[in-house]
Amino acid sequence: MSKHRPVLYFDHGASTPPHPEVIRTLAEVMERHYANPSSIHGAGLEAGRLLRRSQELAAELTGTSAEEWVFTSGGTESNQLAVVGAARAARSRGRHIIVSQIEHPSVKQAADRLEAEGFETTRLPVDGNGRIRLDSLEAALRPDTTLVSLMHVNNEVGSVQPIEEAGALLRRFPGVLFHVDGVQSVGKLPIRLKEWGIDLFSASAHKLRGPKGTGFLYVRAGVRLEPLIGGSGLDGSWRGGTPNVPAIVASAKALRLAMEGRTERTERMGRLRKRLIGRLDAIPELRLSGDPDPDSPLQAPHVLHLSYPGMKPEVVVHALEEEGIIVSTKSACSSKDEKPSEVLLAMGYPVSRAAGGIRITFGDEHDEEAADRLADSLEAVVKRLKPLERSKI
Structure with a gap:
């Protein structure tokens, strides 16, 4: 070298x-707010307030509600919780999902996991520029389809999928949830979750100058997921375990810096x-x-x-x-x-x-x-x- x-x-x-401001935030929260946010004493309540403020910040930046944000261990968990969790929760209505042929390995593995459980997956082809065709998506929809999962930006070649157009198409099929893997798009492309009809949206903190080991998952109000990690937790019923308060607060700071710039x-x-x-x-x-x-x-x-x-x-x-x-x-x-x-x-x-x-x-x-x-x-x-x-x- x-x-x-x-x-x-x-x-x-x-x-x-990591952004210098993110590093400072992580260190400060780790040093001063180490209580379990599930505890009922003052220190625990303060840690819980920090988590709530992080959710509120994610909501303010995206035009959503604080209750619609879940913090995970990263983009992989966010993708798998969205795909596997949503498909399992809707299996009484159907066992068919749609993804593209160029999804991230975490989504591909989620589809494989579901297929081992008896689900069917349609993998949409892409053109020479790495994009799906909307008519192919529409043709793939079936009465038993419950989920479509597409990545916004391909992590390898950078192709941008027609997310807005796909969301408009799927509004005609209210029984089909729309998940978007936004790990490579946050902070680089516009993101309009409500306007585009997105039900589930994944992001990862370390892709936008935040700490590793922390991810985001937007879950539109009313969407049901089957948890992948059981046990008690502060993210409703979506995942168990003690939240990583310092990393979550630092990740929210990274998200703000990424969105504002x-x-x-x-x-x-x-x-x-x-x-x-x-x-x-x-x-x-x-x-x-x-x-x-x-x-x-x-x-x-x-x-x-x-x-x-x-x-x-x-x-x-x-x-x-x-x-x-x-x-x-x-x-x-x-x-x-x-x-x-x-x-x-x-x-x-x-x-x-x-x-x-x-x-x-x-x-x-x-x-x-x-x-x-x-x-x-x-x-x-x-x-x-x-x-x-x-x-x-």
Whole structure:
């Protein structure tokens, strides 16, 4: 790794550096408010008030009600509680759910789990830009369908699903709940839960500069879930266990900072993504995945996915690391899996491209200089690795 220049971290899609204000909040609450929020003494009541205020803050930021927010252990639990919990709670009405072919592994595993229990899953195909077709969604709906689960932004290639349009479609089917995995969209894209007809919405604190181990789940009033974790707790009947008060309060702070800074962040990251795409003409070995239009609203501003056909992605990742640049292969949840990307295969890409993907995700600390340095490093690394292509790797 370069010893002369600071390391540039372009893996915000996997995890983000905690915001200084979040760190201070976490430390302060951990030091001063350590009582169990279920306790009836003054210290416990104060801890409970902090939890309530965190729910109120999430509600204020999203135009919802405090009672509709549950804090979980992360995006994975939020997704699984939403999908498995909602499907099980509605199984007397039907045992059919719909997801896309490019969902996060936590949703895929939830669908697999339900199928082992006798449910049926329809997995919607996506086009070459990684988006479902609304007519395919409508055609997949059945009388026994109880849940549709779609990710807002794909965590690997950054494709944006037509959430608003899907929500409008599903309003015609009041017996079908609509879950949205918003882990990669909070703080980057607009989110209008009520307006878009979203019944369940998942988010993760460490994707928006909050602490790891904490997630959010919006559960629209009136929606029933079957808990995954039994026992007593303060989140109604949705999950048991003692809430992690310091992490929850810090996560609410991170959510506020992310939502309040979204417009500036979206514009800046969009410019950086466009700038980097403009530099790819000088590196023909790298192929852009998804919508090739750098101004496309169908691509998230913070995600750029490239393929290097004929080169193992981990070789590129480690070569960039030697340059002081940190990127990733696929998503963090599947980056150690050497199989071709299921997302790229579903988008119709050949195995040669699906097996050589590099994901770049921008963060708050990046500017034009950082994007240019990343482009320079990509060009240098490809030039150095080119003799190793195909048969030599």
